[in-house]
Each structure stands twice: as structure tokens, then as C-alpha cells.
Amino acid sequence: DGGITQSPKYLFRKEGQNVTLSCEQNLNHDAMYWYRQDPGQGLRLIYYSQIVNDFQKGDIAEGYSVSREKKESFPLTVTSAQKNPTAFYLCASSIALPREQYFGPGTRLTVT
Amino acid sequence: ELKVEQNPLFLSMQEGKNYTIYCNYSTTSDRLYWYRQDPGKSLESLFVLLSNGAVKQEGRLMASLDTKARLSTLHITAAVHDLSATYFCAVDSNSGNTPLVFGKGTRLSVIA
Numbered sequence: 409d410g411g412i413t414q415s416p417k418y419l420f421r422k423e424g425q426n427v428t429l430s431c432e433q434n435l436n437h438d439a440m441y442w443y444r445q446d447p448g449q450g451l452r453l454i455y456y457s458q459i460v461n462d463f464q465k466g467d468i469a470e471g472y473s474v475s476r477e478k479k480e481s482f483p484l485t486v487t488s489a490q491k492n493p494t495a496f497y498l499c500a501s502s503i504a505l506p507r508e509q510y511f512g513p514g515t516r517l518t519v520t
Numbered sequence: 521e522l523k524v525e526q527n528p529l530f531l532s533m534q535e536g537k538n539y540t541i542y543c544n545y546s547t548t549s550d551r552l553y554w555y556r557q558d559p560g561k562s563l564e565s566l567f568v569l570l571s572n573g574a575v576k577q578e579g580r581l582m583a584s585l586d587t588k589a590r591l592s593t594l595h596i597t598a599a600v601h602d603l604s605a606t607y608f609c610a611v612d613s614n615s616g617n618t619p620l621v622f623g624k625g626t627r628l629s630v631i632a
Contacts, residue, residue, distance in 0.1 A: 441619060450608070450624040451563075458617075466619075498562055506612040506620060508553055511563045 410435045412512035414499050419517045421493075429484045429515045431499030440482035441500040441509060444468060451498065457482055458505050486517065493519045522547045522613040526623035533599050533630055541594040541626045543609035551612035552592045553620065554583050556605045563608065567594075599630045 412433045421427045433440065442454040453466030457476040471490025476482055482501075486493045496516050500509040523546040533539050543552065551570050555563040567576040569585035569592060576583050580603065582595045592609055606627045610620040 439619075448627075451622050453619060456619050500563075502620075505617060506551070506615070508565060508568055509610070509620060510565070511555075514562045 412499060412501055412510060414497075414512040414515050416515060417513065419515055421517070421519050423519055424488045425519075426488055427486050427493075427517065427519075429486070429497055429499075429517070431482045431484065431512060433480055433482075433501045433510075433512075435501055435503075435510065436479070437501035437503050437510075438479070439502045439505045439507075440476065441502075442466075442472070442474065442482070442484045443498040443500065445496045445498060445514075447496075454484065454497075456505075486519075493517060522549070522611060522618075522621045524609060524611050524621045524623040526607075526609055526626050529624060529626060531626055531628045533596070533628070535600055535630055535632050536598050538598065539596050541596070541607055541628075543592040543594070543611075543623055545590050545592075545611045545621075547590075547613065548587070549590070549611050549614050550585075550587045551614075552585050553610045553612075554592070554594055555608045555610065557608065557625070558605050566607070594626075596628075601630050601632070604628055604630045 415430045441456040443451040455474045457463035473485045499512040502509045525544045554566040567583040572587040574585045580597045606625045608625045610622045
């Protein structure tokens, strides 16, 4: 089955630790995205990538980093510089940049 | 810069009633997407509207696109509790090199 997987589903970390969220897709999509969603709020774009080895900052990139070494993978690292990292993180992919996005199941990160 | 505005942001409606959610956008576009998000879950695709006058229907939901008015509507007919969710519209900026722009979402609650 084609789709997007995110792991883990729930993640708990202590303040000051970096943490990496996994996102993998087998849809053969070129573009991938990371969003953050806070309770009761909309989506905010963190980073996106159009092709392998290239990515751009979104609206709230500070305190986050990404890599795109393989077409199917787009991991997100939440660094200790991110002041309020507790949130629901959604990964998405699309065949090309401005086309329909398909979303993964999300990772709920809690930092205490 | 493309801006997308949804209204209302919150909607409480009785079962059996009809209502419309509006998605306005600020620059020319002929591609618009509607997504549904259940509480605690990810986004799933509802409708893809790719041209002026496009209309799609699925069950009690019908979406339409008027590119001249820069407006899409999501019409709910005879609401049932299962339709309670948050609905997002997303617009293609037509630039070819920027991601979809999402509205803030409309949180719909259908009550008996």
C-alpha cells in the first residue's frame, strides 16, 4: 500500500534535548513538507522540500532542522533552541510543489 | 502574497440543518483542495477542485469553486453528527514554486 508513515506516534522528551521525527513516503512524490499544529489551531509550515538535497524554510523554521538525502525520507529535528516544541507534527507529500498534499498520521511531541 | 480566509471559524449546527462554509482567497488560482481533520487525527483529502465552476459531491458534502470570485464553498446538507470535524481549504498559488496555502480551518460541531 502506498502512503506516508510517521514515527513514533507519541514522543516524550526532556527540555534541552534534540529529537528527530521520522517521515517516510512510498508514493514516489518529489515534494515533502513538515507542519506544526497547536491545539485548536491551524497548520503552520516549518520546512518543505521540492527535490532531494534541497529544502526551504517555511513560516516557523527557527529551532528546527531537516534533511532530504533520499526521495522517500524527510526527517525533522526539533532542537533545544525551539522554545515551545510541544505540538502535533504533520508530514505531507505531493507529486510536485503546489499540488494536492497527502498527510501522514502525525507525531505528538511532548517536551517537559 | 496569497492569503486564504475561511469563515466561519467555528460552527455549531443542529442535525438535519443545512449550512455553508466559505473559503476566500486573494490572488488568482484555479486549484483548490478541501481537507477534513477529525479530533486528534491527521488531515484527509475530501475534494479536489481544478477549474472554474468545478463541483464535487460526496454524501452530504458538496464543494464548488468560482475562480472569478476567488471563492470556494463547502455546503453541508442535512447535517449528521459524523460530520463533526475541522475542515480546511488549501489553495494553489499558481506560482509553481510555493506550497499550498491553507486556511485556518472551520471547526464544525453537529449537535442533536
